[in-house]
Structure formats: structure tokens, C-alpha cells
Amino acid sequence: MTETIRLPKSAPSGIQRIADMLRLLEGTLPIQRRIVRTGDSVYQAGQAFGCLYVVNSGFFKMVNLSDEGREQVVGLHFKGDWLGLDGIAAGHYGCDAVAMDTGEVWAIRYDALLKAALGAPALLTALHEAMSRELVRDHDSLLSLCTLPADARVAGFLRYWADALAQRGLRTDQITLHMTRAEIGNYLGMTLESVSRGLSRLARCDVIHFIEKGRRDIRIPKVEALTSFIQHLMAPMEAAALH
Amino acid sequence: MTETIRLPKSAPSGIQRIADMLRLLEGTLPIQRRIVRTGDSVYQAGQAFGCLYVVNSGFFKMVNLSDEGREQVVGLHFKGDWLGLDGIAAGHYGCDAVAMDTGEVWAIRYDALLKAALGAPALLTALHEAMSRELVRDHDSLLSLCTLPADARVAGFLRYWADALAQRGLRTDQITLHMTRAEIGNYLGMTLESVSRGLSRLARCDVIHFIEKGRRDIRIPKVEALTSFIQHLMAPMEAAALH
DNA sequence: CGTTCATTTGAGAAACCTCAAGATTGGTGG
DNA sequence: CCACCAATCTTGAGGTTTCTCAAATGAACG
Numbered sequence: 001m002t003e004t005i006r007l008p009k010s011a012p013s014g015i016q017r018i019a020d021m022l023r024l025l026e027g028t029l030p031i032q033r034r035i036v037r038t039g040d041s042v043y044q045a046g047q048a049f050g051c052l053y054v055v056n057s058g059f060f061k062m063v064n065l066s067d068e069g070r071e072q073v074v075g076l077h078f079k080g081d082w083l084g085l086d087g088i089a090a091g092h093y094g095c096d097a098v099a100m101d102t103g104e105v106w107a108i109r110y111d112a113l114l115k116a117a118l119g120a121p122a123l124l125t126a127l128h129e130a131m132s133r134e135l136v137r138d139h140d141s142l143l144s145l146c147t148l149p150a151d152a153r154v155a156g157f158l159r160y161w162a163d164a165l166a167q168r169g170l171r172t173d174q175i176t177l178h179m180t181r182a183e184i185g186n187y188l189g190m191t192l193e194s195v196s197r198g199l200s201r202l203a204r205c206d207v208i209h210f211i212e213k214g215r216r217d218i219r220i221p222k223v224e225a226l227t228s229f230i231q232h233l234m235a236p237m238e239a240a241a242l243h
Numbered sequence: 244m245t246e247t248i249r250l251p252k253s254a255p256s257g258i259q260r261i262a263d264m265l266r267l268l269e270g271t272l273p274i275q276r277r278i279v280r281t282g283d284s285v286y287q288a289g290q291a292f293g294c295l296y297v298v299n300s301g302f303f304k305m306v307n308l309s310d311e312g313r314e315q316v317v318g319l320h321f322k323g324d325w326l327g328l329d330g331i332a333a334g335h336y337g338c339d340a341v342a343m344d345t346g347e348v349w350a351i352r353y354d355a356l357l358k359a360a361l362g363a364p365a366l367l368t369a370l371h372e373a374m375s376r377e378l379v380r381d382h383d384s385l386l387s388l389c390t391l392p393a394d395a396r397v398a399g400f401l402r403y404w405a406d407a408l409a410q411r412g413l414r415t416d417q418i419t420l421h422m423t424r425a426e427i428g429n430y431l432g433m434t435l436e437s438v439s440r441g442l443s444r445l446a447r448c449d450v451i452h453f454i455e456k457g458r459r460d461i462r463i464p465k466v467e468a469l470t471s472f473i474q475h476l477m478a479p480m481e482a483a484a485l486h
Numbered sequence: 487c488g489t490t491c492a493t494t495t496g497a498g499a500a501a502c503c504t505c506a507a508g509a510t511t512g513g514t515g516g
Numbered sequence: 517c518c519a520c521c522a523a524t525c526t527t528g529a530g531g532t533t534t535c536t537c538a539a540a541t542g543a544a545c546g
Binding site for chain 4: 392393433434436437440456457458
Binding site: 062064066068069070071072074075085086087088089090094095114117118121124127128129130131132133134135136138139140141142143145146147148186189231234238 | 305311313314315317318331337338357364370372378379383385388391429474
């Protein structure tokens, strides 16, 4: 039995999995590379679905727009993530995919992907895992939104961001949020002022530090401290739950 | 060009699509039928992933549980929906799938599905569309949660429920919520008291009516009235948005 | 017919939002 | 290099929504 060492099963360190997937895509599919700059849309809500996009570099926000004009950031995506998955069923994209930085996406025709998948099942696995991970992420977002107070959601956001970087082999002790307070607030279901207050409180508690000149750069000495900060905030609520 | 009649492409009336899919599954895959009763779990969070489940009857809630014990209903599922999709990537299910009524699910081994899909691409389409629809639904939930006040979320919930029934060819003028106020509140990110107040207000405005004896049965004379009720609640906020 | 659970409703408290004023930053042009 | 502008961010004070707590009502079950 090869049960002794089974890490590779579902966690080849993240960075390895992403690199493998990108190589697989390059090797088996016709890919259209596309450079985007901050603010560019990869696609827009309502546009006819045809391609999926895989992030090669940069990062992206998904913006859902209601009929009445309400806007909601429903997801953030980094290297190795797939964009446009919500367009498969409806036949058109459900959100705007907006670049938050200069980056590169690989456009993959969905019909070509399906055809190629018959000969290379690993492609299917990659696609399914991408969709499944996004579902898990959405569920976690919902959990945070509904069960955590504002300050804890801010801490959770930083932890999410740090985890995303860590999975991709990047440093997490010093991160740059390429989002305004307003964008973060929209994503977290609160106002930009609440985000600002939350970050200030985190800094006051020494959980994070602002790097001088510019409050977009944040130092996180210990990522675990974010988790214990959240639990610290929840402690009074647990007490209340016991009647 | 066959552009004149292209409704069948992505909208074969819902009920037809679901019936076709169930027939397809029956015809091409080994299926394990399983009857569940109210409160039964189809699977639980953390359990090793192996099967996907398709709802044949009844309906189900997906409950996400955090490490610290916070609970969150992250989805509701009806006939034709797939359960367990969030387990594909992680190798274990992410939520508890709990029956809200007596029902039947069809267990399908994921590996068998992948194998069969090579010979019957329609299976792949069905799976992908199910995942894609769930992503769209999650994004819409997030939008409602973050941008609508409590009463509007309650109205939106009823509209969602009515739409789900309509897609399955069921009557929508009279619906029975098999959920407690507490469960609805959890799903909508509010307390059970707020749900109760929201429903009372909807009844006071004649948007809904309680059918005598038991407040689980609701009459919705006009589903469109729910939409205009939401817009009515948002009107003051739009005015504020213009500074 | 009593017990239990779900629901409704009210009153006060708390979290968060709104509004407003200053502070900081980055970019632009003199 | 410096001054200025626009955009972003911070912080405070007060208002509003929603939550919490409590009590009463209604329905379901044995």
C-alpha cells in the first residue's frame, strides 16, 4: 500500500498543481493568450459564452450586476483560477470579469475543451476541480458574511488573501491589496468606512501593520493571529449562545 | 441559418430539461436509489467523496459548518439538482446535505460518471450545467445578501422558491415552506424574528397571504408583486445614491 | 388537555451605516 | 523640485436597521 505518503492525492502543494495544470492546458489545447491591464474586462455579463479563461498572471474580480443596477463583487481570482464558469449553463456570462492589475489570461474555447477532454481525461479533472473549488469558496464566503461581525470578516478577508498567495508559493508576511476600501467593502458586505475601521483595529491590536507610506501594503507577522483575532471576536457570542 | 427557432438551446422549459436529464442518467449509468426522510443526511461534511447525488423528489438544504461551530445554510435543492459537487476538488464533502422532506436521491459514482461521459457527452453537459447553475445561484445569493435590506431578502426568497417550483411545472400561487423561520433566517443572514416581521409586512401589503391554520402555507397571488415590493423598498436607497 | 415547539410582536440595545470633515497619497504640470 | 489636484483613506458623531431579550399566542402531539 502506498498509504504512507499520500499528500500528492489532492494537495500537491498548490503551486505544483497549478503549474501542472497550466502545462497540461498548453500541451493539449489551442490557447489564445491575452494581456489585460487594470480595469480591463476579460468579458462582461450578458455576453455570449464561448470561452473559459484561465488566469496566468494578475488577478481579477467578478462583479455581479442586478437588473436594478446593484453591484456585487462575488469573487476574486488568482493565477490558475478559471473564469467564466458561470456562463456554461446560461449560454452567457453572469458577471463582469475585471482585471485588478496587469495580467494574462488564456482563452480556451469550451467546445474545444470538451472535445479534447475525451482524449485527455486530466483536462476534465482540472475543470471539475476548478468548479468545485469555486463552489466551496462561495459557500465559505456565505458563511463568513452571515455569521461573522464586520471586523472578523475583514480579518477573514486578509487570511483568505494570504492563503491564496501561500498556495501559489508567494510570500504572505507582506501583501499588497490592489483593491480600494470600497471594493473590499462591497465584497465583504459592508461600507468602506467599516473596512477602514476594521483594518485600523487590526493594526491597533498588532495583528497587522501598515507599511509606511500607503495603506495598501500590509504586513502580517503571523497569519494565525488573524484566525485567533476572529475567534477572539466570536467569544462573547458563544457565551450568548449558551443562553 | 437555424436562428429563427433557438429556444430549445438552453431553455427547454426547465421541466423538460430535468426529465430528459433524469432519463439520460437512468439509461446510461448504474444508479443507486435512496429514500430519505425529513432530517436525514444524504452525506455529511468531511465524509469521503465518492458519489454525486441527483434529487429525484423532495428537497434539501446544504449546511456549511465552520471549525468553530458556526452553521450556515448555503443552498437549497429541488428535483433535478445535483448534490455533492463541492466534494469533487477536496476529496470530501464540504457540507451536510439534509432532507427537508421525504424524498429520493439517485447516487451516482463520480468515477463511473466520468467513464460513462466519454461515451455519452450529454452526461458531461448535464454535469457542467448543474455546476454552472449552482455558481450562478450562489452569486445571486451573495448579491441579495449584500445589497438588499432584510424585508427585500425575504421577498426575494419567496420569489426564488416560486421560480424553482415554476421551473419544475408546479403551481406557484400556493406554496408550502418546509422550513422554519429560523432556517429561512439562517439562509438569508438574519434572525428568525426578522423573517417573521418581513413575512408579516408582506402580508400586510397584500403581497402574500397566510392560508388559515399554520403559517407555513403561503398564497402568492402575483409573483411579480414580490419583485415590485423589492423595488419599492429600494426606491429610497436609489434616491440616496444620487447624493 | 397539557406539553412542546414554532411563531408573532414589542421594547430596548447594539452593530453598522450615513454624513461630514480632515489627512494622506499619487499624479501632473509648472 | 515643488505646488496643486483628484482620489483615497481615516476618524468622529449621530441615525437607522437589525438584533436581542422577553412575553404571549398558536399549532401539533400524545
